[in-house]
Amino acid sequence: MTATDTHRAIEAVFRIEQAKLIAGLTRLVRDVGLAEELAQDAHLAALERWPLEGVPDHPAAWLMTAAKRRAIDWLRHHQMRSRKEPELSRELEAQLAAARPGPDAAAEAADEGIDDDLLRLMFIACHPLLSADARVALTLRLLGGLSTEEIARAFLVPEPTIAQRIVRAKRLLAERRVPFETPRGAELGARLASVLEVIYLIFNEGYTATAGEDWMRPALCEEALRLGRMLAELAPAEPEAQGLAALLELQASRIPARTDAAGEPILLPDQDRARWDRLLIRRGLERLARATALGFEPGPYVLQAEIAACHARAPRAQDTDWPRIAALYDALARCQPSPVVELNRAVAQAMAHGPAAGLARVDALRDEPLLRNYHLLPSVRGDLLARLGRHEEARAEFERAAHLARNARERELLRARAAAQAQAAQAS
Numbered sequence: 001m002t003a004t005d006t007h008r009a010i011e012a013v014f015r016i017e018q019a020k021l022i023a024g025l026t027r028l029v030r031d032v033g034l035a036e037e038l039a040q041d042a043h044l045a046a047l048e049r050w051p052l053e054g055v056p057d058h059p060a061a062w063l064m065t066a067a068k069r070r071a072i073d074w075l076r077h078h079q080m081r082s083r084k085e086p087e088l089s090r091e092l093e094a095q096l097a098a099a100r101p102g103p104d105a106a107a108e109a110a111d112e113g114i115d116d117d118l119l120r121l122m123f124i125a126c127h128p129l130l131s132a133d134a135r136v137a138l139t140l141r142l143l144g145g146l147s148t149e150e151i152a153r154a155f156l157v158p159e160p161t162i163a164q165r166i167v168r169a170k171r172l173l174a175e176r177r178v179p180f181e182t183p184r185g186a187e188l189g190a191r192l193a194s195v196l197e198v199i200y201l202i203f204n205e206g207y208t209a210t211a212g213e214d215w216m217r218p219a220l221c222e223e224a225l226r227l228g229r230m231l232a233e234l235a236p237a238e239p240e241a242q243g244l245a246a247l248l249e250l251q252a253s254r255i256p257a258r259t260d261a262a263g264e265p266i267l268l269p270d271q272d273r274a275r276w277d278r279l280l281i282r283r284g285l286e287r288l289a290r291a292t293a294l295g296f297e298p299g300p301y302v303l304q305a306e307i308a309a310c311h312a313r314a315p316r317a318q319d320t321d322w323p324r325i326a327a328l329y330d331a332l333a334r335c336q337p338s339p340v341v342e343l344n345r346a347v348a349q350a351m352a353h354g355p356a357a358g359l360a361r362v363d364a365l366r367d368e369p370l371l372r373n374y375h376l377l378p379s380v381r382g383d384l385l386a387r388l389g390r391h392e393e394a395r396a397e398f399e400r401a402a403h404l405a406r407n408a409r410e411r412e413l414l415r416a417r418a419a420a421q422a423q424a425a426q427a428s
Contacts, residue, residue: 006051009059014043017060018145023117025067026180032124033170034074036142042067118143119234120180122227126195127178134169135198137162143230144223154220155205156212192235196244196301199227203248207255208407215265215409218255225252232287242291243302249284250308253277265413269317281312300336303328322352339368347380355387375404379414382421391425 018039025035042063056062125139140146140154148166152159183191206220225248232245257275258266288305292298298306307328314320329345342365350358362381371377382397398418405411 003051006055007047009055010043010046010050013055013059014046014063015145017063018043019118019121019143020060021063021067022142023121024064025071026121026124027117028068029071029075030180031174032121032142032180033174036170038067038070038074039063041070045070115234116182118230120182122195122231122234123183123191124173124178124180126191126198127173128190128194129172129176129178130169131165132197132201134165135194136201137165138169139198139227140202140223141166143227146223154217156210192238192240195231196240199224199231199244199248200301202227203251207251208410211406213408214263215259215407216255221248221252221255224248236290237294239291239294239296240299240301242287242294243299243305246284246287246291246305247301247308249280249287250305250312253280253284253312263409265409267413268311271317273315273317276312284312285309298331298335300332303332303335307332320351322348326352339365339370340374342368343371343374343377343380350384350387355384359384359388373404375401375406375410375414377401378404382417386417386421386424389428391421391428395419395421395425 021039021042022032022035025038026032029035029038045066046059046063050056121142122139125142126135130138136155137151140151141148146154148163149159151157152162155162182188202220203224206217206222206224209215209217228245228248232241235241253276254268254271256277257271257273260266284305288302288309291302291305307325310321310325310328326345326348329341329348333341333345343362346358346361346365349361359381362377362384365371365377366381378397379401382394382401385391385394385397395418398414398421402411402414402418405414
């Protein structure tokens, strides 16, 4: 194996194992920031030694052992600061001693309970103590393995801003001494909701980018999908975790059909459903079946997955069960009321019962403060007005939506729809 091949192998292994390393080390040193530093030290050690010694038979175990040795050095250096640190140092030394004569055995033994460690790391990275932006950045850094530069590029935010968010988040978690544990009782629901929200936010930003030149950022969708699958496996008895994973699988199935060869957006009714990923649809429907089989009252992610499943099951746009979708949005509005849910509910009502019914609901939302600068409100209204033959009014709404949209591709699509309505108005 050439040096280049070895370096590629190191990067691939570290990207796959980074979250497990940080999770296992956090359990031992009780500091997520320190754990990340130790994992990076192990990465550097691999870059120094593997090109000379070759890739070990158990590379993940080698990395964990190297990180633990570095942890012992750190704890010895700082042992006067805390009575607990000598105890942790002795625990790590005992684990490494048990590994002899081979360096991999102790780390392999430490893999027991790794799923619990990953789940705890999720709960720390998505702690409600942190702002939503900080939770997203920290989750992508610790669990997604993305660099600060990659996160900044994905969200079109300056790299120093992302770096500051991550540093402040780790500092705050350390200052507040957030325990490395799975929350229990009532706290579990609140903390799980935060984890679900972060994964959902990451996926949504990838699925329809808020700003920039590209309508989608598939890499973010892939990271969210991976995290959603991981959470569903770590929390098999949590219906909302299963529901979110189902929702992301079903939504991701449409990605190949959402843009044309030039990257221009293709709206749902116009998509070639033969290009939808049938494997992801099958996985999503299977995951949704697991969620509903748990027997709980459906929560917001299960309900949204049910809505996505209605689209996935329809071979053509005209076959979509819109009355079923409208009923599901009614249920979603009851369990998670919000202006955005009401806007989507209006669209479903329009598809199920005609554009006039939907327009009445949309008009009732026009003074909603949270939707005042939300470009999809005039976009939806323009679509309904167009269907009613009110082309000049529709043109004005699409123009307004284009003015509010921050994504370049979406803005151009809305301007094109405004121009089409202007032509229709002249022809009528």
